[in-house]
Amino acid sequence: MxxxxxxxxxxxxxxxxxxxxxxxxxxxxxxxxxxxxxxxxxxxxxxxxxxxxxxxxxxxxxxxxxxxxxxxxxxxxxxxxxxxxxxxxxxxxxxxxxxxxxxxxxxxxxxxxxxxxxxxxxxxxxxxxxxxxxxxxxxxxxxxxxxxxxxxxxxxxxxxxxxxxxxxFPGPYYLEVISMLHSLLRPRTYLEIGVETGQSIALARRETRAIGIDPEPKITKRLAPGTSIRATTSDEYFAAHDVRAEFGGLPIDLAFIDGMHQFEF
Ligand SMILES: C[S@@+](CC[C@H](N)C(=O)[O-])C[C@H]1O[C@@H](n2cnc3c(N)ncnc32)[C@H](O)[C@@H]1O
Structure with missing residues (x-):
């Protein structure tokens, strides 16, 4: 033009x-x-x-x-x-x-x-x-x-x-899987390494004793009364605590390791 x-x-x-x-x-x-x-x-x-x-x-x-x-x-x-x-x-x-x-x-x-x-x-x-x-x-x-x-x-x-x-990797989202595990297994104890905002640890039932470990927790979710958060690294936590004793003598029934995302951990 x-x-x-x-x-x-x-x-x-x-x-x-x-x-x-x-x-x-x-x-x-x-x-x-x-x-x-x-x-x-x-x-x-x-x-x-x-x-x-x-x-x-x-x-x-x-x-x-x-x-x-x-x-x-x-x-x-x-x-x-x-x-x-x-x-x-x-x-x-x-x-x-x-x-x-x-x-x-x-x-x-x-x-x-x-x-x-x-x-x-x-x-x-x-x-x-x-x-x-x-x-x-x-x-x-x-x-x-x-x-x-x-x-x-x-x-x-x-x-x-x-x-x-x-x-x-088709299938349900990981939070859905964790939720199903809590419903089906009804664990007495639950340990989570790496909690961040609390999306996954918030799925623990109120009857479950749950411990979440994270050096920088930023919890935004409502947690069940049996859940507590320890603001430290997992290495420091395990060096200073006996987990079974913390759970009143019970073993860990269910755990989710979601902390440091490196192959060696
Ligand atoms: C992917 S996020 C966890 C997400 C959470 N599990 C969820 O699904 O909602 C990883 C978390 O691991 C924590 N983290 C990093 N190094 C860690 C360590 N050495 N011990 C425990 N937690 C650690 C980080 O602070 C971060 O909040």
């Missing part, structure tokens, strides 16, 4: 907008707040940009605002508008895919992430989005492949590690 064409197109757009929203500068215009904000953005783009108008970008920014305000339906409409104006707007594909994932539209999500991955193959998050959509659609191998690609591009992408672990 020639520069002249762009300039005349932008001028026509300016005329069109003023004709469509004649009283746009004051509150008596009859426009909603969202419409006035949108109009403000379009006008700002028109007057500020030297280059051609990017109508898609205006809709995209409105979409991000709506998304951040938690208005997913409005955000989805803005991103759809963005993609009508700029079908290769990669971030709009990514946001639209994310919204589709959150609203259970997995096939549509996958289409967006596939577009994003084609447009920018170096961005790990687009491959990861495709991985999540594939898994929801039951395509486990494709999900694995996409998450491995994401991790090859960005080894620090923590959610992709958790995702891959859940593909490789």
């Amino acid at each position: 020639s520069d002249d064409f762009m300039k005349s197109r932008d001028k026509s757009l300016k005329r069109l907008i003023f004709a469509r929203f004649p009283g746009s500068c004051n509150d008596s215009s009859g426009l909603s707040y969202a419409e006035r904000r949108m109009l403000g953005r379009i006008l700002k783009d028109l007057f500020a940009s030297e280059g051609p108008l990017r109508l898609g970008q205006t809709a995209f920014e409105a979409g991000v605002d709506a998304y951040e305000a938690g208005e997913l339906a409005a955000a989805a409409e803005h991103f759809a508008g963005t993609l009508r104006a700029e079908p290769e707007h990669v971030q709009a594909h990514n946001y639209a895919g994310g919204i589709d994932l959150r609203t259970g539209r997995y096939r549509e999500a996958l289409e967006h992430f596939e577009c994003a991955r084609m447009l920018d193959p170096q961005r790990a998050e687009y491959h990861f989005g495709a991985a999540v959509a594939h898994r929801e659609l039951g395509a486990t191998e494709a999900a694995r492949e996409c998450s491995e690609t994401a991790l090859a591009l960005d080894p620090g992408l923590a959610p992709a590690h958790g995702f891959l672990a859940s593909l490789n």
Whole structure:
């Protein structure tokens, strides 16, 4: 497209907008707040940009605002508008895919992430989005492949590690397993090394004598009356205490070692 064409197109757009929203500068215009904000953005783009108008970008920014305000339906409409104006707007594909994932539209999500991955193959998050959509659609191998690609591009992408672990080790979440063990075994005593916020030790029943050991406990969960926390390392604790004596002569019925995450421990 020639520069002249762009300039005349932008001028026509300016005329069109003023004709469509004649009283746009004051509150008596009859426009909603969202419409006035949108109009403000379009006008700002028109007057500020030297280059051609990017109508898609205006809709995209409105979409991000709506998304951040938690208005997913409005955000989805803005991103759809963005993609009508700029079908290769990669971030709009990514946001639209994310919204589709959150609203259970997995096939549509996958289409967006596939577009994003084609447009920018170096961005790990687009491959990861495709991985999540594939898994929801039951395509486990494709999900694995996409998450491995994401991790090859960005080894620090923590959610992709958790995702891959859940593909490789399917089954209930560890807290669910611990909860089942407490219900089934009804242990008299329970020892936990590494309690952090207390998510797992909080699952001990009120009838169980439980001891949690952690040099830096940050308990946020309500603990059962029979549970106590010792703020020390496990080495120091075992050097200074006889666990059986602490449990009133009972052996350890159940234990969870979740402290220092190193292979030798
Ligand atoms: C993964 S978190 C434990 C999470 C907890 N078990 C849960 O599932 O909610 C690991 C904890 O181990 C603790 N830790 C690190 N070194 C330790 C040691 N030598 N002895 C005991 N706890 C340790 C850390 O302070 C941290 O709070």
